[in-house]
Amino acid sequence: MRTPTTAATGIVITELDPSALGDADAAALATLSTAAQAVDAPHLDPVDAAYVRRRHAFDHDMQPTHTLLVARDGDELAGSAEMQVAHWDNPEHASIELEVHPEHRGRGVASTLYARVEERARAAGRSRLMADAWLGSAQQDFWERHGFTVGMVAAQRRLFMADLDPVHANGLLATAEAASSDYELVDLPNPAPEDVVPGMLDLHTAMNDSPLDDLVLDADQWPVERFRGYERAMSARGFRLHRLLARRRSDGVLGGHTVVVTEQDRPWLGSQEDTAVVAGHRGHKLGLRLKVAMLQRLAEREPQVHHIDTWNAESNRHMLAVNDALGCVVVGRSAELQRVLP
Secondary structure (H helix, E strand, C coil): CCCCEECCCCCEEEEECHHHCCHHHHHHHHHHHHHHHHHHCCCCCCCCHHHHHHHHHHCCCCCCCCEEEEEEECCEEEEEEEEEECCCCCCCEEEEEEEECHHHCCCCHHHHHHHHHHHHHHHCCCCEEEEEEECCCHHHHHHHHCCCEEEEEEEEEEEEHHHCCHHHHHHHHHHHHHHCCCEEEEEECCCCCHHHHHHHHHHHHHHHHCCCCCCCCCCCCCCHHHHHHHHHHHHHCCEEEEEEEEEECCCCCEEEEEEEEEECCCCCEEEEEEEEECHHHCCCCHHHHHHHHHHHHHHHHCCCCCEEEEEEECCCHHHHHHHHHHCCEEEEEEEEEEEECC
């Protein structure tokens, strides 16, 4: 922990070690998130101390959060700021998240935290900053006042498993199977067998074809180390990876995949990770087939899952059509913002 610095009146900023959060700090951060979400996004699922600790320690590829700052008013946690940097690509970028407890808003806490985390970004050699906010929210106004501009609008969609009509799902699956009869679906364990890894790298890289709108980002890079780190991070965070592959029967080449994670601490929640089809395999309704088949597997293997959340750019018409066909409903929209530091 670095030496505290005084911020807005009565507020003290300190820096925590994200890879070794203590019980008290993790619990306080969870309480902060719960309070902020209750006001800003009451549809979100609550988090606890264990979830917060694992997220900061392992993230998505065994790389801890780069910077974690907290603002305290006496014994109360008034706000937090975190910065994550890419380790495999986009060397100029840093992603920033800010949360301020509703009872401490309007006191300059967010501005003070942002000033500190911008200093950390400059020190890390990051000149392109990214942030997000609920569309039309005070948080979006905050980012725009600090020089950020909207680069993309995305939507969080939710599928309630109880609303999935088996007859409708079977009809969708039959249509997709007829269009993709040259492919078979196979489950992928965690960790993946070595002989599958090269094909998996191609599948993860295929996500680079997703629309970015006005966001300025280089293509994601997926070396073997990142892929294996992703697998380990999911296990370390208490997530169960459900991965389904589309494999061409004639030569065994992987054409697409879909990934959903479920959690040991929040067993009612499923989260959609990637769904991607490699360019040369598109046009066979593989995305639809993979997603319907995954839902059917989850209903059998994880019957306690109440809903599954997924995020898509509003310009990603193809994937939105698939999600709408499955019965997903929009529960929130976000603005993805960016800023170039002078």
